[in-house]
Amino acid sequence: MAEVIVVGSRKAAGALVAEAIERLVAQQPDAVLGLATGDTPLPVYRALAERVRAGLDLSEVRGFALDEYVGLPVSHPESYHSVIEREVVVPLGLTPGSIHVPDGRPLGIETAGERYEDAILASGGVDLQLLGIGTDGHIGFNEPGSSFASLTRVKTLTRQTRDDNARFFDSVDEVPVHSITQGLGTILRARRLVLLAFGAGKAHAVAAALEGPLSASVPASAIQLHPRATVVVDEEAASRLTELEYYRDAFAQKPIWDPVIL
Protein backbone atom coordinates (compact mmCIF):
# COMPACT_ATOMS: atom_id res chain seq x y z
CA MET A 1 0.00 0.00 0.00
CA ALA A 2 0.97 3.64 -0.19
CA GLU A 3 3.40 4.96 2.37
CA VAL A 4 1.64 7.68 4.37
CA ILE A 5 3.75 10.52 5.80
CA VAL A 6 2.07 12.96 8.17
CA VAL A 7 3.82 16.33 8.26
CA GLY A 8 3.39 19.33 10.55
CA SER A 9 2.85 21.91 7.80
CA ARG A 10 2.55 22.46 4.08
CA LYS A 11 6.03 23.93 4.12
CA ALA A 12 7.41 20.73 5.65
CA ALA A 13 5.66 18.71 2.94
CA GLY A 14 7.16 20.94 0.28
CA ALA A 15 10.65 20.52 1.71
CA LEU A 16 10.31 16.72 1.93
CA VAL A 17 9.14 16.30 -1.66
CA ALA A 18 11.58 18.89 -3.05
CA GLU A 19 14.41 16.98 -1.37
CA ALA A 20 13.30 13.76 -3.08
CA ILE A 21 13.08 15.52 -6.45
CA GLU A 22 16.56 16.93 -5.97
CA ARG A 23 17.85 13.41 -5.30
CA LEU A 24 16.06 12.11 -8.39
CA VAL A 25 17.55 14.85 -10.57
CA ALA A 26 21.02 14.19 -9.14
CA GLN A 27 20.72 10.61 -10.43
CA GLN A 28 18.96 11.57 -13.64
CA PRO A 29 19.27 15.23 -14.72
CA ASP A 30 16.63 14.84 -17.46
CA ALA A 31 14.09 13.14 -15.18
CA VAL A 32 10.46 13.40 -16.26
CA LEU A 33 8.18 15.02 -13.68
CA GLY A 34 4.39 14.77 -13.71
CA LEU A 35 3.16 18.22 -12.73
CA ALA A 36 -0.05 18.95 -10.84
CA THR A 37 -1.63 22.39 -10.68
CA GLY A 38 -4.01 23.86 -8.08
CA ASP A 39 -2.96 24.98 -4.58
CA THR A 40 -1.66 21.68 -3.28
CA PRO A 41 1.69 21.34 -5.10
CA LEU A 42 2.67 24.98 -4.56
CA PRO A 43 4.78 24.29 -1.42
CA VAL A 44 6.79 21.77 -3.46
CA TYR A 45 7.36 24.26 -6.28
CA ARG A 46 8.30 26.98 -3.77
CA ALA A 47 10.77 24.71 -2.00
CA LEU A 48 12.29 23.70 -5.34
CA ALA A 49 12.53 27.35 -6.42
CA GLU A 50 14.49 28.07 -3.22
CA ARG A 51 16.88 25.23 -4.06
CA VAL A 52 17.23 26.56 -7.62
CA ARG A 53 18.14 29.99 -6.22
CA ALA A 54 20.74 28.20 -4.11
CA GLY A 55 22.28 26.59 -7.20
CA LEU A 56 20.18 23.51 -8.10
CA ASP A 57 20.02 23.13 -11.90
CA LEU A 58 16.71 21.80 -13.23
CA SER A 59 17.19 22.98 -16.80
CA GLU A 60 17.33 19.44 -18.22
CA VAL A 61 14.22 18.26 -16.39
CA ARG A 62 11.26 17.36 -18.58
CA GLY A 63 7.65 17.59 -17.50
CA PHE A 64 4.04 16.75 -18.30
CA ALA A 65 1.13 18.53 -16.68
CA LEU A 66 -1.79 16.42 -15.59
CA ASP A 67 -4.56 18.37 -17.19
CA GLU A 68 -5.92 21.48 -18.88
CA TYR A 69 -9.29 23.15 -19.26
CA VAL A 70 -10.92 22.74 -22.66
CA GLY A 71 -11.76 25.95 -24.47
CA LEU A 72 -10.02 28.35 -22.10
CA PRO A 73 -7.57 30.42 -24.17
CA VAL A 74 -3.95 29.46 -23.47
CA SER A 75 -3.32 33.13 -22.64
CA HIS A 76 -6.00 33.14 -19.87
CA PRO A 77 -4.21 33.51 -16.50
CA GLU A 78 -5.97 30.40 -15.15
CA SER A 79 -5.30 28.13 -18.12
CA TYR A 80 -2.96 25.43 -16.89
CA HIS A 81 -0.56 26.48 -19.66
CA SER A 82 -0.34 29.88 -17.92
CA VAL A 83 -0.27 28.39 -14.41
CA ILE A 84 2.51 25.92 -15.26
CA GLU A 85 4.52 28.71 -16.91
CA ARG A 86 4.05 31.09 -13.93
CA GLU A 87 4.29 28.68 -10.98
CA VAL A 88 6.68 26.09 -12.33
CA VAL A 89 8.65 26.81 -15.52
CA VAL A 90 9.84 30.32 -14.62
CA PRO A 91 10.61 29.94 -10.88
CA LEU A 92 12.27 26.53 -11.35
CA GLY A 93 14.31 27.58 -14.38
CA LEU A 94 12.87 24.77 -16.52
CA THR A 95 13.29 24.76 -20.28
CA PRO A 96 9.91 25.78 -21.77
CA GLY A 97 10.14 23.40 -24.76
CA SER A 98 10.61 20.45 -22.39
CA ILE A 99 7.41 21.07 -20.42
CA HIS A 100 4.14 19.85 -21.90
CA VAL A 101 0.52 20.63 -21.08
CA PRO A 102 -2.43 18.87 -22.77
CA ASP A 103 -3.83 20.78 -25.73
CA GLY A 104 -7.27 22.03 -24.67
CA ARG A 105 -8.04 23.95 -27.84
CA PRO A 106 -11.38 22.83 -29.27
CA LEU A 107 -9.92 22.48 -32.78
CA GLY A 108 -8.32 19.03 -32.85
CA ILE A 109 -9.49 18.07 -29.36
CA GLU A 110 -10.52 14.61 -30.66
CA THR A 111 -6.86 13.70 -31.15
CA ALA A 112 -5.34 15.71 -28.29
CA GLY A 113 -5.45 12.81 -25.81
CA GLU A 114 -3.69 10.41 -28.13
CA ARG A 115 -1.06 13.03 -29.03
CA TYR A 116 -0.36 13.59 -25.35
CA GLU A 117 -0.06 9.88 -24.62
CA ASP A 118 2.39 9.55 -27.53
CA ALA A 119 4.49 12.41 -26.17
CA ILE A 120 4.63 10.83 -22.70
CA LEU A 121 5.62 7.46 -24.14
CA ALA A 122 8.25 9.09 -26.39
CA SER A 123 9.83 10.73 -23.31
CA GLY A 124 10.30 7.29 -21.73
CA GLY A 125 7.50 7.84 -19.20
CA VAL A 126 7.01 9.87 -16.04
CA ASP A 127 9.54 9.23 -13.28
CA LEU A 128 7.74 11.02 -10.47
CA GLN A 129 4.13 12.14 -10.65
CA LEU A 130 2.88 14.82 -8.26
CA LEU A 131 -0.82 14.60 -7.44
CA GLY A 132 -3.36 16.61 -5.50
CA ILE A 133 -6.80 15.21 -4.68
CA GLY A 134 -10.19 16.78 -5.27
CA THR A 135 -12.81 16.90 -2.54
CA ASP A 136 -14.79 14.46 -4.70
CA GLY A 137 -11.85 12.04 -4.79
CA HIS A 138 -10.56 12.94 -8.25
CA ILE A 139 -6.91 12.90 -9.29
CA GLY A 140 -6.06 14.83 -12.42
CA PHE A 141 -9.57 15.64 -13.56
CA ASN A 142 -10.63 11.99 -13.41
CA GLU A 143 -14.00 12.51 -11.85
CA PRO A 144 -15.92 9.76 -10.00
CA GLY A 145 -16.76 6.94 -12.39
CA SER A 146 -13.50 7.22 -14.36
CA SER A 147 -12.09 3.93 -15.57
CA PHE A 148 -8.90 2.72 -13.89
CA ALA A 149 -7.65 1.94 -17.42
CA SER A 150 -8.42 5.41 -18.83
CA LEU A 151 -5.84 7.34 -20.82
CA THR A 152 -5.67 11.08 -21.60
CA ARG A 153 -9.08 12.23 -22.77
CA VAL A 154 -11.77 14.85 -22.32
CA LYS A 155 -13.75 14.68 -19.05
CA THR A 156 -16.74 16.73 -17.98
CA LEU A 157 -16.08 18.40 -14.62
CA THR A 158 -18.49 17.73 -11.77
CA ARG A 159 -20.40 20.61 -10.29
CA GLN A 160 -18.38 20.12 -7.08
CA THR A 161 -15.07 20.50 -8.91
CA ARG A 162 -16.33 23.59 -10.73
CA ASP A 163 -17.50 25.06 -7.38
CA ASP A 164 -14.13 24.20 -5.78
CA ASN A 165 -12.23 25.85 -8.65
CA ALA A 166 -14.48 28.92 -8.83
CA ARG A 167 -12.01 30.61 -6.46
CA PHE A 168 -9.59 30.95 -9.37
CA PHE A 169 -12.20 32.72 -11.52
CA ASP A 170 -14.65 35.62 -11.06
CA SER A 171 -17.59 33.21 -10.80
CA VAL A 172 -18.39 29.52 -11.14
CA ASP A 173 -19.97 30.23 -14.53
CA GLU A 174 -16.52 31.07 -15.86
CA VAL A 175 -15.06 27.69 -14.85
CA PRO A 176 -14.94 25.59 -18.01
CA VAL A 177 -17.24 22.57 -18.12
CA HIS A 178 -14.73 20.29 -19.84
CA SER A 179 -11.14 19.36 -19.20
CA ILE A 180 -8.56 17.19 -20.89
CA THR A 181 -6.79 15.04 -18.33
CA GLN A 182 -4.29 12.23 -18.08
CA GLY A 183 -6.29 9.10 -17.32
CA LEU A 184 -6.00 6.90 -14.26
CA GLY A 185 -4.21 4.38 -16.49
CA THR A 186 -1.76 7.10 -17.56
CA ILE A 187 -1.10 8.11 -13.95
CA LEU A 188 -0.59 4.51 -12.85
CA ARG A 189 2.18 4.10 -15.47
CA ALA A 190 4.36 6.71 -13.72
CA ARG A 191 7.27 5.09 -11.88
CA ARG A 192 6.52 6.87 -8.60
CA LEU A 193 3.43 8.66 -7.32
CA VAL A 194 3.45 11.38 -4.68
CA LEU A 195 -0.01 12.49 -3.60
CA LEU A 196 -0.26 15.53 -1.34
CA ALA A 197 -3.30 16.71 0.59
CA PHE A 198 -3.75 19.51 3.11
CA GLY A 199 -6.65 20.69 5.23
CA ALA A 200 -9.78 19.20 6.74
CA GLY A 201 -11.66 19.60 3.47
CA LYS A 202 -9.55 16.78 2.00
CA ALA A 203 -9.82 14.38 4.98
CA HIS A 204 -12.81 12.46 3.69
CA ALA A 205 -11.38 12.01 0.17
CA VAL A 206 -7.98 10.94 1.57
CA ALA A 207 -9.53 8.29 3.85
CA ALA A 208 -11.76 6.96 1.05
CA ALA A 209 -8.82 6.82 -1.36
CA LEU A 210 -6.39 5.09 1.01
CA GLU A 211 -8.60 2.91 3.17
CA GLY A 212 -11.82 2.48 1.23
CA PRO A 213 -12.40 -0.17 -1.40
CA LEU A 214 -10.88 0.22 -4.85
CA SER A 215 -13.65 1.96 -6.68
CA ALA A 216 -14.13 4.08 -9.78
CA SER A 217 -16.41 6.15 -7.53
CA VAL A 218 -13.25 7.27 -5.71
CA PRO A 219 -10.77 7.71 -8.56
CA ALA A 220 -7.86 8.36 -6.19
CA SER A 221 -8.31 4.84 -4.77
CA ALA A 222 -6.46 3.78 -7.96
CA ILE A 223 -3.22 4.67 -6.18
CA GLN A 224 -3.72 1.53 -4.06
CA LEU A 225 -2.73 -0.35 -7.23
CA HIS A 226 0.61 1.44 -7.54
CA PRO A 227 3.68 -0.25 -6.05
CA ARG A 228 5.52 2.99 -5.27
CA ALA A 229 3.04 5.55 -4.02
CA THR A 230 3.69 8.02 -1.20
CA VAL A 231 0.99 10.15 0.38
CA VAL A 232 2.10 13.31 2.21
CA VAL A 233 -0.63 14.83 4.37
CA ASP A 234 -0.97 17.36 7.15
CA GLU A 235 -2.73 16.46 10.41
CA GLU A 236 -6.07 17.80 9.19
CA ALA A 237 -6.09 15.88 5.94
CA ALA A 238 -5.01 12.76 7.87
CA SER A 239 -7.70 13.15 10.52
CA ARG A 240 -10.12 10.55 9.15
CA LEU A 241 -7.57 7.79 8.57
CA THR A 242 -8.35 4.72 10.67
CA GLU A 243 -4.79 3.36 10.59
CA LEU A 244 -3.10 6.67 11.36
CA GLU A 245 -1.09 5.31 14.30
CA TYR A 246 0.25 2.49 12.15
CA TYR A 247 1.38 4.95 9.43
CA ARG A 248 3.13 7.13 12.01
CA ASP A 249 4.78 4.11 13.52
CA ALA A 250 5.89 2.73 10.15
CA PHE A 251 7.45 6.08 9.25
CA ALA A 252 9.15 6.42 12.65
CA GLN A 253 10.60 2.89 12.23
CA LYS A 254 11.53 3.41 8.60
CA PRO A 255 14.60 1.36 7.76
CA ILE A 256 17.62 3.45 6.77
CA TRP A 257 17.98 1.51 3.50
CA ASP A 258 14.48 2.66 2.46
CA PRO A 259 14.76 6.32 1.39
CA VAL A 260 11.83 8.72 1.66
CA ILE A 261 9.80 8.74 -1.59
CA LEU A 262 12.56 7.59 -3.96
Ligand code: F6R
Ligand atom coordinates in the same frame (compact mmCIF):
# COMPACT_ATOMS: atom_id res chain seq x y z
C1 F6R B 1 -4.69 19.77 -10.86
C2 F6R B 1 -5.41 18.51 -10.65
C3 F6R B 1 -6.44 18.34 -9.60
C4 F6R B 1 -6.09 19.02 -8.27
C5 F6R B 1 -7.22 18.86 -7.28
C6 F6R B 1 -6.94 19.56 -5.96
O1 F6R B 1 -3.76 19.61 -11.92
O2 F6R B 1 -5.15 17.62 -11.38
O3 F6R B 1 -6.65 16.97 -9.37
O4 F6R B 1 -4.90 18.46 -7.77
O5 F6R B 1 -8.39 19.39 -7.83
O6 F6R B 1 -6.87 20.93 -6.18
P1 F6R B 1 -6.23 21.90 -5.09
O7 F6R B 1 -4.82 21.50 -4.98
O8 F6R B 1 -6.37 23.28 -5.66
O9 F6R B 1 -6.99 21.67 -3.83
